[in-house]
Amino acid sequence: MLGRVDAARDWLGARMDQLYPADQSGYMKGLVLGIREDLDPEQFQQFSRLGLTHILAISGLHVAVFIYALGAVMRLLRMTRERILVALMMAVPLYVLLSGSSPSVVRAGLMAMLALLAARMDKLKDGLHLLAAAAVAMLVWNPYFLSDVGFQLSFAVTAGLILFVPPVRRAMPNWPRSKSLFDLLVVTVVAQAVSFPLTIYYFNQFHLLSIPANLILVPFISFIVMPIGAVALLFGLLWPLGGQLLAAVSVYANDWTFLFVEKLGEVEAVRSIWATPPVWWIAAWYMTLSVLCRLLPEAPSAALPADASEVTQPLADTAFGIAIHSEPIWELTEARKLPIWQSRLSGLLLSLTAGAGLLLYAYYPDLLKRTxxxxxxxxxxxxxxxxxxxxxxxxxxxxxxxLSFRKAGEEWKDRSDPFExxxxxxxxxxxxxxxxxxxxxxxxxxxxxxxxxxxxxxxxxxxxxxxxxxxxxxxxxxxxxxxxxxxxxxxxxxxxxxxxxxxxxxxxxxxxxxxxxxGKEVPHIKEQxxxxxxxxxxxxxxxxxxxxxxxxxxxxxxxxxxxxxxxxxxxxxxxxxxxxxxxxxxxxxxxxxxxxxxxxxxxxxxxxxxxxxxxxxxxxxxxxxxxxxxxxxxxxxxxxxxxxxxxxxxxxxxxxxxxx
The missing domain is CATH 3.60.15.10 (Ribonuclease Z/Hydroxyacylglutathione hydrolase-like)
Known part of the structure; x- marks a missing residue:
């Protein structure tokens, strides 16, 4: 069965080669089908500099887009909710197999299937239960997944989004007109903060423009380029001209994407190199991040209740929004005096100081070393x-x-990404x-x-x-x-x-x-x-x-x-x-x-x-x-x-x- 799946992926990849020019076909195959073997190494390096390689790997976002699109089609066909859930449960494994079954997409597929099953049984719990169940299932199947970088990043970022996005979002304004923008900003910042220690541990670099690049390109590629590419592939099988027209739209979008990534990657001033941190540092980073998110205050609501005119407070008791108490100020201070570690503001300052100290140590680990x-x-x-x-x-x-010892006419033996x-x-x-x-x-x-x-x-x-x-x-x-x-x-x-x-x-x-x-001339010397x-x-x-x-x-x-x-x-x-x-x-x-x-x-x-x-x-x-x-x-x-x-x-x- 797996051999037939691989043959089907290769066949679809060949169709993608017919729809896109040579400099884009490898990129689109990686984006839609999870085939990364034909991705141009130079393109991958440019995405890697900005921390955008997750876009090129099939992951939870791709699975979510697939489920949403397929579910929308089923709703248009007037299918019942129960049948839609069952059909999606059957479709997800096929998509996971067809997209290459990398650890990140397997994790997303398992979580999606468990969530669909729980929804069908009306027993849907929080996402951490689903994440833990997916992790256990994958590690039982293959314990060596634990050492896979994609596995670690996928589970760490997903857990971080589940745990940290709600408190961070509550700390930000809840303006109706900017809700979607704030939601996207919070998800991007939290994902970057959670993935940061693993990124520098394995890849030793971080680009400060990674956040705006992710903020712009993730929704653009995930909700526009990738769906257009998938639909173009399907149309190309049934109606070649229609597939080529749709592909032409994504080709234009890809040109702008590559130009944007190239220009941002050229800004070397904000690209930083980090030494591989010790494991205790990674644990300390996640602990500090957890404490910081827990201590974030909740932003006041922008909207007033419908009966706001009735919910008022006597003027004598407030001034400029600050409550006035009749007891002496020194009694109030003594009654509410808390140890510094129990004060939310103090806790926030301590967490931020600890985070800054961890960053300083990670960037200059041998600052005081004299060996x-x-x-x-x-x-x-x-x-x-x-x-x-x-x-x-x-x-x-x-x-x-x-050194290369290739003879003339043997260039065909060179690999697309040779060892150097x-x-x-x-x-x-x-x-x-x-x-x-x-x-x-x-x-x-x-x-x-x-x-x-x-x-x-x-x-x-x-x-x-x-x-x-x-x-x-x-x-x-x-x-x-x-x-x-x-x-x-x-x-x-x-x-x-x-x-x-x-x-x-x-x-x-x-x-x-x-x-x-x-002499001032620079001589040419053959035997050096x-x-x-x-x-x-x-x-x-x-x-x-x-x-x-x-x-x-x-x-x-x-x-x-x-x-x-x-x-x-x-x-x-x-x-x-x-x-x-x-x-x-x-x-x-x-x-x-x-x-x-x-x-x-x-x-x-x-x-x-x-x-x-x-x-x-x-x-x-x-x-x-x-x-x-x-x-x-x-x-x-x-x-x-x-x-x-x-x-x-x-x-x-x-x-x-x-x-x-």
Missing amino acids: AEVDVLDVGQGDSIYIRSPHGKRILVDGGGT VGKKVVVPLLMKRGVHAIDLLVLSHLDSDHIRGLQAVLESIPVKAIVWNGSLKSAEDAEKLLQTAVKKRIPLYRAEFGERWEVDEHTVLTVLWPPHTS NDDSVVLYMKLYESSFLLSGDISSKTEAAILARMQEKPSAFAADEADDEFKQVDVLKVAHHGSKYSTSEEWLRYWNPLQAAISVGATNTYGHPHPDVLKRLRSEGTDVLRTDKDGEIRYKVNRAGIYEQTIR
């Missing part, structure tokens, strides 16, 4: 190193890159750790396995400055990355031997390579490895050497230049500091032609970190390199075997851990 971190990320065959300084400055050195390490690994990881902006982005060189992932970084996270090796490379990814940086007006600085940057009080970066160039930016980094009293992809030839040149030109550094640093490192980032993923004995003897590293892919075909790291490291007594950690390598640094020293 630095150096994370060698596991990006496969490539390099990416994330650094957090003791005072919270963020540095990213390279961003990995997924920057988009799928680096950006989510940085956002998960609360990186609001990157203070310094270092491009060691312009090879694809170091920079291709940075395109997603530039498009997703603000970057304040870029340091690179001062060259160009005739490659599509390198040219696009630098063009994006120029377009975004990010300052570009050329790294040169001897330059030093004091990132903060306890963080210093020193450039050991490439050498100083006097030996022009990598090499950085010596000092965090408190611990040192790191980030050596890019240089070969042993360049290693020798760096050592010779350091000995020839000690004036490039302070005298005491040249004599003491630049003689040993605690951690060496092994050059070129452990290539045979890097990490020479001379290089290791000079730096005498206590530990080496190798960023290398588990299934690389280059033979990295080479056994000779591992042998040389062992002979120098250097411990080795590798991303292909150990996963991400994290170093934590404080005044007492440095210690490492690996993260799988």
Whole structure:
């Protein structure tokens, strides 16, 4: 049966392809049929930035629209109430199956069926009973639904709407002419407040324009675009011309929707990135929200009763709407004095203060943290190193890159949303750790396995400055990355031997390579490895050497230049500091032609970190390199075997851990 349902969905999706242009068919299939495989990844990303992805998933609102429309048709056919309820109970499971049976639509379908059954038996209770029954039924069928993000969001938001919408609505004016607008506003705000902790927990971003976007687009898409698309699909099966005419109306509406979403998404100033909060924070948020909604005062009614002229109070007892009492004011105060925690106003202020404190903690979880971190990320065959300084400055050195070995004529093998390490690994990881902006982005060189992932970084996270090796490379990814940086007006600085940057009080970066160039032209360099930016980094009293992809030839040149030109550094640093490192980032993923004995003897590293892919075909790291490291007594950690390598640094020293 499920196979036939899938075949029917595919057949209907093909009909939708005939009605809509290529850039809209995937969107409409997701909206009407719940088929999201053909949705343009760029479109999904734009909706995701504004917190609108729930529109693209079949959910309770879609089920409600389906029941309302089908019920209206049955009422036009003069069916009795009992028969309508029974018919709707039979129709809902078919709609759930046809729309893909995602956890959110299953939840809505179960609640709808239980509500229809209770209404048929005249035993309809409050919505929490229905919600709890639907949750139990789904978890009995599949306990792993509990870890599904859609399941959690669907049940959390539904419970929040049931519990919090009535008190919030009572606290707002009940003006007859604006009732619908206030109802919509309350539902939107409550849904955003309830979904907020789960949104930042899983997606680590929140756009302040999400509320007005939802306020405008949810009713427009749910009550206009989606019904027109569904009717166009049905008409297209019976009357192709009529279906095309209706589809043309929704095409025009979709164009405006996409333009609206695109323009709002471009407002980066109100888009925020949040670190993944702890579970206790989520519980505290919901508790604070519950207390706040419970303490909200009820707004006075705008309308007077019909016999308002009879319901009056003597003028002597009131003044300007404030009751006047004959007893002394001090006696009244003593009689009505309440502890601060029992006062509604005080409770509201405490709840708002607690909410503000929770928001501050979630946005700046490491505000007072003074431990630095150096994370060698596991990006496969490539390099990416994330650094957090003791005072919270963020540095990213390279961003990995997924290499493609497609031959000409094999483009058909490419997926619509191919895996890209920057988009799928680096950006989510940085956002998960609360990186609001990157203070310094270092491009060691312009090879694809170091920079291709940075395109997603530039498009997703603000970057304040870029340091690179001062060259160009005739490659599509390198040219696009630098063009994006120029377009975004990010300052570009050329790294040169001897330059030093004091990132903060306890963080210093020193450039050991490439050498100083006097020319103003930017050279084109095809083979970039030996022009990598090499950085010596000092965090408190611990040192790191980030050596890019240089070969042993360049290693020798760096050592010779350091000995020839000690004036490039302070005298005491040249004599003491630049003689040993605690951690060496092994050059070129452990290539045979890097990490020479001379290089290791000079730096005498206590530990080496190798960023290398588990299934690389280059033979990295080479056994000779591992042998040389062992002979120098250097411990080795590798991303292909150990996963991400994290170093934590404080005044007492440095210690490492690996993260799988």
